[in-house]
Amino acid sequence: MSRIIVVSNRTPGKGPAAGGLAVALRKTLAEREGFWFGWSGKLVETPSIEARFEDIDGLTVAQIDLNREDHHAYYAGFSNSILWPSFHLRLDLATIEAHWYEGYRRVNSQFARALLPQLKPDDIIWVHDYHLIPLATELRNLDVRNRIGFYLHIPFPTTDALYAIPHHGELMRDLSRYDLVGMQANRDVAAFTEFAEHQTPSTLSGSPLESVDFGRTEVAAFPIGSDPDAFAKLAVSSAANKMLKRMERAMGEQELILGVDRLDYSKGLPQRVEAYEKLLANNARFRRLVHLLQIAPPSRDSIKEYQETSDTLDAMCGRVMGRFAEPDWSPLTYVKRAYGQPSLAGLYRLARVGLVTPLRDGMNLVAHEYVGSQDPEDPGVLVLSRFAGAAEIFDDAILVNPFDTDETAEALRMALDMPLDERKQRWTTLMAAARKHSVDNWSKNYLDRLAPATPRDSSGTRD
Numbered sequence: 001m002s003r004i005i006v007v008s009n010r011t012p013g014k015g016p017a018a019g020g021l022a023v024a025l026r027k028t029l030a031e032r033e034g035f036w037f038g039w040s041g042k043l044v045e046t047p048s049i050e051a052r053f054e055d056i057d058g059l060t061v062a063q064i065d066l067n068r069e070d071h072h073a074y075y076a077g078f079s080n081s082i083l084w085p086s087f088h089l090r091l092d093l094a095t096i097e098a099h100w101y102e103g104y105r106r107v108n109s110q111f112a113r114a115l116l117p118q119l120k121p122d123d124i125i126w127v128h129d130y131h132l133i134p135l136a137t138e139l140r141n142l143d144v145r146n147r148i149g150f151y152l153h154i155p156f157p158t159t160d161a162l163y164a165i166p167h168h169g170e171l172m173r174d175l176s177r178y179d180l181v182g183m184q185a186n187r188d189v190a191a192f193t194e195f196a197e198h199q200t201p202s203t204l205s206g207s208p209l210e211s212v213d214f215g216r217t218e219v220a221a222f223p224i225g226s227d228p229d230a231f232a233k234l235a236v237s238s239a240a241n242k243m244l245k246r247m248e249r250a251m252g253e254q255e256l257i258l259g260v261d262r263l264d265y266s267k268g269l270p271q272r273v274e275a276y277e278k279l280l281a282n283n284a285r286f287r288r289l290v291h292l293l294q295i296a297p298p299s300r301d302s303i304k305e306y307q308e309t310s311d312t313l314d315a316m317c318g319r320v321m322g323r324f325a326e327p328d329w330s331p332l333t334y335v336k337r338a339y340g341q342p343s344l345a346g347l348y349r350l351a352r353v354g355l356v357t358p359l360r361d362g363m364n365l366v367a368h369e370y371v372g373s374q375d376p377e378d379p380g381v382l383v384l385s386r387f388a389g390a391a392e393i394f395d396d397a398i399l400v401n402p403f404d405t406d407e408t409a410e411a412l413r414m415a416l417d418m419p420l421d422e423r424k425q426r427w428t429t430l431m432a433a434a435r436k437h438s439v440d441n442w443s444k445n446y447l448d449r450l451a452p453a454t455p456r457d458s459s460g461t462r463d
């Protein structure tokens, strides 16, 4: 069987905090003698072009260092100040600096040059996410004819938003150099198709004057998931954890509403707190009987828009506390710190409501993990944004428009009032969907689809 080479900006770290993707691909890589390639996390003046190999808990990881200025242009600049906001339809939050694009391409070229000496002709290369869109082009320019797949973890933008991205024509041409482009949801494939069918040379910036030919690239939805049964086990075993025991005691009669998100403007956190505020304002009977726990580890905090989201949230949580807290009751806890999977699984199980309301999200794995962690005899209710990719899978959640905070407040009320029978019924369907879309099935489906692709010549044309 061919080796699998996984490439992403970040590689999995040491220890139990590893995410579901790392856990799923670890098995595949071990079986198929592959390795995971990415940035080491180190910034140096003149990076070596040679990758360093390391065994991290049985997983072979190959890493390169990056130059500080290049990394800034590639990561905080082009990837996270242009691509991330545009792909999430937040053009108002995009900042464009023309020179970032060169740094973005330089880093992709450095990845390709460091990978080249490690490749065998039959290897399957699987590239992950928006940081690395040009990688296939850079590899093909080095005459790499291997099968190369790309997976986009975030939503694909609407055509208008795509046009707002400098060099979008080149980026789309880059996508056409992959054999398989995987996306999270059908809506993403539809947005891609809309672009592919309506593009004309005049709509493509930064690209030679001809439209992009996607004829050799298969584009399809492969919704990612978690390992719901592993979360179920973890949720049971972590109940003995001291923090969770204290938490359970502290909750007493109160019902827990839980949110877990990176502190990112795409997650709709201010709208979520506003919806909770409306729940308390409109339904006095819930005061003292509910508690919102929002866990939001800081993310990309060198970027101004992330700092502003953090400030807004500080102010809103303070306002809700000031308005509703009493000396012996607090309506919410806001924690800016990351927790490992065992603690999260236990908290998900304690929570009567999993509140997952991003304004736009590729998939949202918190929704999957929440479902996996529930007690089948007394499951909680998932309140889910219709703009998360997960909404295509979890239609038995209470689906909300997160921009409409009255609707979300009403969904919270429904979730809190929902009788046990209905909770069980909905959860059974949700759990079946989480199992069907497990991360294991996802990687198998994707790799099965990529494996039969035939080699290309260096121009990207198939032999």
Ligand code: G6P
Residues within 6 Å of the ligand: 010, 129, 130, 153, 154, 299, 300
């Ligand atoms: C999203 C992206 C990932 C990224 C993660 C954390 O899930 O799709 O590619 O790794 O956020 O963001 P960070 O910027 O900290 O890597």
